[in-house]
Amino acid sequence: MSAKLVQGYEVVIGFETHAQLSTQSKIFSRAPTAFGAEPNTQACAVDLALPGTLPVMNKGAVERAIELGLAVGAHVAERSVFARKNYFYPDLPKGYQISQFEIPVVQGGAVEFYLGDEKKTVRLVRAHLEEDAGKSLHEDFIGQSGIDLNRAGTPLLEIVTEPDIRSSEEAVAYAKELHKIVTWIGICDGNMQEGSFRCDANVSVRKPGQPLGTRREIKNLNSFKFMQQAIDFEVRWQIDQIEDGHAIQQATVLFDPDTGETRAMRTKEDAADYRYFPDPDLPPLVIDRDWVERVKSQMSELPRVMAARFVSDYGLPDYDATTLTQSKAMAAYFEAVAQACQQPKLASNWLMGEVSRRLNAGDGSIEACPVSAAQLAALVGRIADGTISNNAGKQVFDALWKGEGEVDALIEAKGLKQMNDSGALDKIVEEVLAANADNVAQYKAGKEKAFNALVGQVMKASKGKANPQQVNEALKAKLAG
């Protein structure tokens, strides 16, 4: 492995990501999961852990776990087990969290992505289902804390990697790819501000060839920007410690975006004994092959499968196919344009060029594009059939963006039609040749540049409406004759 070294150290990172599953109701109760409600209005008797209440598995959460397993090529366990993770905290109503410990529902798998031109593969250890805790609110309560249990029991899928990541850039690329997968298959809304996609990074450093160093876990990285900053800081801090002769202590740390530093929350010595044991309230989760097949048949095409299809069916280069499958909406938009105009490469060029440029000036999502796929297809069609030039196409696109009309009407109104009348073109060519005898002489003397000057004169005389291809052909014919 060609690991990038930092001050002679190899960086080793493993990820744990909590993806909040997009179910309507909680993982073990029927209370709703919507974000942002008044405190404690979305917690039912089960979420409050009232005496006598019991958990009942939400099948929707299981299906989302199955979907992830299929998306990352993992083994979906026929039988997995829920366990209790016991600890006291005010926002943990039962005094234990129901999670999966020894036997998780998703086992193995991998996430593949490009870091620049280099293809990377990060192996997954597992993904397991668990419930979220509530929230402790320390503001607004003088001398006391408030507890909001709306989030308690929200379904989470914790996705754990092997320590395969070798740099902060790769870590961010992995996290972005995983984010793309979970939002693409629709199991998670991916909203990092609202905590729907939370990453913990286990970071250690070592000299190449040495055993793994002691790791520190950076908790709750909720933006890709902070993720990279936090890991970079942590790596430098660990290297400095080691260089100064200090051993790294296993610890959990938090990143402070204001200072740009990581800070230890607790060390291994304070680590709780969670007294895991199988939850006697929940029988083992049994997933038969039929269920997996049913989920599979209802799943949409995965991004890497779709990218491969774009290469084989539309003849797109790998780069185009990968770029266009960054989001489901972009891919769908591309397919609609390509199928309507039958010009996939031209459609791809427009999407990755002009369309992306305009979108990136705004919020960047294709859903916000004011130009419909049908309109772009019509525009691409008019460029392909020679009605307008690519440059004229940009003017039409600008007008479409501003909602000024439809493609053909715009071409007409703006007088952008290329001169396809060969009689008219021949006349202009003859006039240009007559008026530029010196260029003609130079061309005949072997100077290629003189030809380009003639093309420019013809284009100018046609007010840009001549088709450059036809101009070339007409000029060559006349000069040869």
Next chain:
Amino acid sequence: MTALHDLSVAALAAELRAKRVSAVETAQHFLARAAQHTARLGAPAEGASNGAFVALNEDATLAQARAADARLAAGTAGRLEGVPIAHKDIFVTRDFPTTAGSKMLSNYRSPFDATVVARLASEGMVTLGKLNCDEFAMGSGNENSAWSAVRNPWDASRIPGGSSGGSAAAVAARLTPAATGTDTGGSIRQPASFCGITGIKPTYGRASRYGMIAYASSLDQAGPMARSAEDCALLLSALCGPDPDRDSTSLDVPAEDFSRDLQRPLQGLRVGIPAEFFGEGLAADVRVPIEAALQALVDQGAVLVPLHLPRTELAIPVYYILAPAEASSNLSRFDGVKFGHRTKNPADLIDMYKKTRAEGFGDEVKRRIMIGTYVLSHGYYDAYYLQAQKIRRMIASDFQQAFTQCDVIAGPVAPTVAWKIGEKSDDPVANYLADIFTLPASLAGLPGLSLPCGLGAGGMPVGLQLIGNYLSEARLLNVAHQYQTATDWHTRQPGATA
């Protein structure tokens, strides 16, 4: 006419249906009796109360009774319309406080009824009140209640058994024709035996655990307690049934009419007699009536099949590892944050947890939380919890082996009759050892029934235990009913208080 409190559930239901008595009259009659035997509502003179009831709500009871009368009048009555019942205080109820016998929940009111409570109400049963029990169902003598010890109606100086001690005492003293109980390691069968009544713990998963405050989730099971097998069959039919939306461990088997086989003759019944249930630990005064009961079954055509349940003794350590392990986790929710007791003026969060739980829980609960926490701890889990789970599976397979040779297993419920209040209260291990004959069926998840079969030392009742294979409740009730048609032990009344 026979006094209302001497009527069986079946007879009382018939009287109500025939409108010879109203549900309101019936409720008033039983409420007046129950009010003499409360543990925390006022302070009755020493010895006058058996302490069975911990909560009464006359308004709620009479409102239920009036509704029952209305349905009886309208011809929309349930099968048990207007018949009173009282619930062990481990079942949560909307109309009554629910304390689980603990200071931790001294003022707790549930916003919902337990499924078992709701099912019995939907058959028309009228709730009289809540019954005393060992704190969080942990105990064999009802001495661990935060409210008061319950006195055995047969001898007020003795325990009624536990943890469903209030239920057994209330039925025996005819304060209610029926009660619910819960059985984790024998908590229905043993108090039924000690108080001379009939009780059945169904197959694990038959009755919903929703609304039953959890002690040991993999063992807890609800069941009825009444004076006869016939009554228990009626009650069990009403309270069992799948509850898949609320209890994931509820069995996916339809509700049954457990009365259907009551009249079946015992001719050819193979009764397994485990040698381990008849060893040295079995007191002679219990052995004699048990052997007489077995002879009575033989007289009705049954055949005794000697067999072995070789891991009977291991059931004690296995149970006292697994049940506390689950309890230590189940009771974590009682932390002073959301409901129940919270200490006054804690210094900080940890102090609040410590003081709240130190003040709210009694000694036996604390003991089991500590045992459970220990056996689940890192470094001990494999040696205790995992090992106990292995032996639990072996105990279950021993029973399956036994059931290849017999239809039901019979033996004593407990090694002795009810002991004196205070006699074992300083010796938890002595209490644990007395559970030896009820624990194996609990660990295996099998149905078990206790029925009165004679009197032992001090004229105290002795119970015969019948254990059946999974889902064989109808057969157990059949055997018990046939025995009760031939004998009259179940009709004997305590002279002590009633």
